[in-house]
Amino acid sequence: MSLTREIISQHARTVCAVMGKYALIITEKPDAAQRIASALDVKEKAKKMEEKGVPYYLAERDKEIFVISALGHLYTVAEERHGRNYYPVFGFKWVPRYVAERRAKKIRAWVAAISKLAKGADTFIDACDYDIEGSIIGYCILKYACGNKEGVSKRMKYSTLTKQELEKSYSESLPHLDFALIQAGLARHEVDWLYGVNLSRTLTIAARDWSGKYTTLSTGRVQGPTLKFLAMREKSIRSYVPIPYWEVKAEVDIDGKIFQAKYEKKEIETKREANTILSACKEKNGIVEKIDVRQFNQMPPLPFDLGSLQGEAYDLFGYTPRRTSNIAQRLYLDALISYPRTSSQKLPPAIDYEGILKNLNNASEFRKLTAELLEKSELRPREGKKEDPAHPAIYPTGNLPEKVLDSSERIMWDLIVRRFMAVFGEPSTRQSVKICININGHRFLLRGRQTLKEEWLRFYEPYVRSKEVLLPSMKEGETTNIKKVIVEDKFTKPPPRYNPSSILKRMEEAGIGTKATRADVIQRLYDRKYVRDERMVVTDLGFEVVEILEKYCPTVVSIKLTKELEEKMSKIQINSEKREDVLLGAVEILKSATDKLKEKEEKIGEQLSNAIKRARLDERIIGTCPVCSTGKLVTLYSRKTGKRFVGCTNYFKGLCNTSFPLPQKGTVRSLGRNCRGCGWPTVQVRIEGRRPWMLCFNPKCPLKEQRRKAVEMRNLR
Amino acid sequence: MKCAICGREADERSYCEMHMKAYESIDKKYGAWKKALQISWKEYLSEIVKNPLTGEWAKELAEHLIRSGESQNVESS
Numbered sequence: 131m132s133l134t135r136e137i138i139s140q141h142a143r144t145v146c147a148v149m150g151k152y153a154l155i156i157t158e159k160p161d162a163a164q165r166i167a168s169a170l171d172v173k174e175k176a177k178k179m180e181e182k183g184v185p186y187y188l189a190e191r192d193k194e195i196f197v198i199s200a201l202g203h204l205y206t207v208a209e210e211r212h213g214r215n216y217y218p219v220f221g222f223k224w225v226p227r228y229v230a231e232r233r234a235k236k237i238r239a240w241v242a243a244i245s246k247l248a249k250g251a252d253t254f255i256d257a258c259d260y261d262i263e264g265s266i267i268g269y270c271i272l273k274y275a276c277g278n279k280e281g282v283s284k285r286m287k288y289s290t291l292t293k294q295e296l297e298k299s300y301s302e303s304l305p306h307l308d309f310a311l312i313q314a315g316l317a318r319h320e321v322d323w324l325y326g327v328n329l330s331r332t333l334t335i336a337a338r339d340w341s342g343k344y345t346t347l348s349t350g351r352v353q354g355p356t357l358k359f360l361a362m363r364e365k366s367i368r369s370y371v372p373i374p375y376w377e378v379k380a381e382v383d384i385d386g387k388i389f390q391a392k393y394e395k396k397e398i399e400t401k402r403e404a405n406t407i408l409s410a411c412k413e414k415n416g417i418v419e420k421i422d423v424r425q426f427n428q429m430p431p432l433p434f435d436l437g438s439l440q441g442e443a444y445d446l447f448g449y450t451p452r453r454t455s456n457i458a459q460r461l462y463l464d465a466l467i468s469y470p471r472t473s474s475q476k477l478p479p480a481i482d483y484e485g486i487l488k489n490l491n492n493a494s495e496f497r498k499l500t501a502e503l504l505e506k507s508e509l510r511p512r513e514g515k516k517e518d519p520a521h522p523a524i525y526p527t528g529n530l531p532e533k534v535l536d537s538s539e540r541i542m543w544d545l546i547v548r549r550f551m552a553v554f555g556e557p558s559t560r561q562s563v564k565i566c567i568n569i570n571g572h573r574f575l576l577r578g579r580q581t582l583k584e585e586w587l588r589f590y591e592p593y594v595r596s597k598e599v600l601l602p603s604m605k606e607g608e609t610t611n612i613k614k615v616i617v618e619d620k621f622t623k624p625p626p627r628y629n630p631s632s633i634l635k636r637m638e639e640a641g642i643g644t645k646a647t648r649a650d651v652i653q654r655l656y657d658r659k660y661v662r663d664e665r666m667v668v669t670d671l672g673f674e675v676v677e678i679l680e681k682y683c684p685t686v687v688s689i690k691l692t693k694e695l696e697e698k699m700s701k702i703q704i705n706s707e708k709r710e711d712v713l714l715g716a717v718e719i720l721k722s723a724t725d726k727l728k729e730k731e732e733k734i735g736e737q738l739s740n741a742i743k744r745a746r747l748d749e750r751i752i753g754t755c756p757v758c759s760t761g762k763l764v765t766l767y768s769r770k771t772g773k774r775f776v777g778c779t780n781y782f783k784g785l786c787n788t789s790f791p792l793p794q795k796g797t798v799r800s801l802g803r804n805c806r807g808c809g810w811p812t813v814q815v816r817i818e819g820r821r822p823w824m825l826c827f828n829p830k831c832p833l834k835e836q837r838r839k840a841v842e843m844r845n846l847r
Numbered sequence: 848m849k850c851a852i853c854g855r856e857a858d859e860r861s862y863c864e865m866h867m868k869a870y871e872s873i874d875k876k877y878g879a880w881k882k883a884l885q886i887s888w889k890e891y892l893s894e895i896v897k898n899p900l901t902g903e904w905a906k907e908l909a910e911h912l913i914r915s916g917e918s919q920n921v922e923s924s
Contacts, residue, residue, distance in 0.1 A: 369869035369905050371873050375883070
């Protein structure tokens with residue numbers, strides 16, 4: 131084996147010496163560069179090199195191969211003219227990110243290193259992720275950093291970073307880049323930039339010119355409609371008036387155990403009707419009128435696409451879509467799972483189900499389950515309808531972790547592995563039982579549910595959320611002892627607030643944004659303070675932005691038009707729409723929108739400035755003053771020292787001089803809840819490098835006293 | 848014209864768009880409350896002010912209606 135390697139290695143060196151040239155592979159992330167280089171090197175030990183702090187790798191194979199990575203996007207869209215004080219802006223060009231963004235200085239070294247390596251290369255291979263973003267990253271590097279090599283470059287297409295797949299995708303590289311995909315991607319970036327720069331600048335300039343203070347306000351092609359979804363829901367919640375109704379329940383005693391049966395009509399609209407039922411059933415026995423038993427099959431779940439993984443991780447672990455996306459990306463770069471930014475629910479046989487399960491069999495926690503699946507005569511996954519031309523659904527590669535995963539990575543990998551196994555399982559069989567008990571002419575229902583055959587549920591066990599309600603065996607005509615009948619006062623509930631997972635789902639349903647960008651759009655709404663809290667509450671500022679856009683340029687927040695534009699951009703990918711036409715359409719919409727906004731600039735400025743002022747004040751409010759009970763505790767800054775502290779607003783009226791010191795470092799944020807020990811308002815203090823902690827201002831808080839005593843006891847011991 | 852509750856721009860009924868939406872909701876739901884509990888408009892307003900499920904704008908508007916002693920359209924007609 132080693133002799134063969136040596137021969138290949140010698141051969142490679144000879145070829146390179148003759149040709150004097152090498153192949154240059156471009157990847158999207160440094161981890162991917164290292165994996166690809168190691169996979170392609172004959173000794174699986176690529177040589178790590180550095181050019182002004184930029185790592186790259188040398189792999190020896192049939193010829194020398196240099197593998198260098200990008201750092202995500204190295205190029206971006208920027209305006210042709212300099213300055214930020216004008217709009218509309220329709221002239222743009224693609225530039226290195228360090229030209230357009232102050233924080234992207236290190237990109238300069240990356241671009242320089244790639245350009246230097248490109249000079250000696252005779253073969254170019256784009257190995258960035260095979261999707262829209264990856265294709266643009268590769269295209270821009272080949273065009274701008276490598277000197278117009280996009281036309282001669284080959285393309286590696288892979289869904290996992292395993293050695294086997296990388297070698298295959300290298301030897302069977304596609305002869306050219308996917309230009310239709312690139313055109314679609316470029317159009318998407320350009321349209322998004324046009325929307326973002328024009329609308330955000332309009333809002334920011336309007337507010338700044340009115341108040342004289344600068345605050346970054348933003349909106350965009352996807353951000354605006356997403357905020358509109360949230361604002362619509364918030365309006366329904368804030369103007370909601372609940373309606374009363376009543377529920378009647380009977381407590382049934384069966385063999386000494388109490389079961390609760392619900393009245394057949396779920397919501398009773400009047401109190402009188404509820405009381406009539408109550409008096410009719412009081413102190414009466416019930417008779418089992420009918421027992422309805424039904425068996426049904428529960429199909430295995432579908433394989434994960436990014437959206438469903440984000441939804442499941444939020445429901446199970448409370449991870450935001452962005453966090454899930456980042457964890458999944460790390461697992462992909464560790465070659466533990468396939469490419470996560472997929473919208474596919476298909477698992478083609480080419481991924482080698484058996485091979486993956488055999489490898490997973492080496493992990494003790496999955497051994498029993500994988501062995502069971504491997505015994506099946508045929509492995510056929512349950513698949514969904516959604517397809518992705520570039521990648522299959524998310525699946526484990528079969529590789530086991532080479533390093534210790536952190537707890538979030540471990541749990542995500544476990545979830546993906548178990549989901550993968552579950553899709554090969556047989557449908558489970560469940561049984562529902564409905565017992566109808568007649569109490570003096572009124573029907574009450576007892577409902578039970580149980581699993582008869584677990585099947586796929588066993589593979590997905592810790593993550594299954596089906597409830598088991600077992601009922602005792604009963605016979606029709608049997609008399610039952612009714613312990614008591616109760617009437618419960620109820621009210622209808624407002625619609626639930628969106629959370630990061632449900633808003634992502636709503637965006638998917640509406641067809642706005644892409645799987646790669648949705649999570650970031652949601653995060654931006656938080657960053658701009660348009661929404662707050664996990665159950666997303668739209669702030670005054672968020673409302674103002676939506677209201678202004680809806681009033682003066684409804685087209686830019688129209689969900690229908692956004693979806694249409696999204697479809698047009700997708701059509702570029704199949705060559706049935708032209709990038710130029712899509713751009714012209716976007717410019718037309720934006721021109722009329724910015725004209726209308728400019729006309730009302732002063733009014734918009736006033737509206738936004740007031741909302742910003744309110745938002746800033748709200749941010750500073752910590753809670754009601756516990757001393758005077760009428761003022762509010764707010765964060766203030768001392769004129770003398772510039773130090774921050776907490777003071778009561780009634781101080782300015784000469785009514786209350788309550789004040790407390792605050793830590794001078796880090797950020798202080800109201801927790802919106804009172805201390806459980808003393809009921810005073812609390813704040814959360816965050817200092818970089820330390821765990822955030824809760825601070826109660828009450829010097830006599832019993833919790834502080836308890837803690838002090840505990841420390842004293844410990845010291846004594 | 849300014850909204851009688853929050854000072855935003857208002858329509859001829861002197862409520863802003865948000866409080867107008869809340870007014871419509873309060874007005875619309877009174878029928879169901881009256882049927883369920885046989886209560887007057889004033890009692891209804893006090894009930895919804897107390898209810899934790901009532902939305903913020905609806906609560907503000909109900910408090911305003913109680914203070915101003917405004918009777919419901921249906922009743923006054």
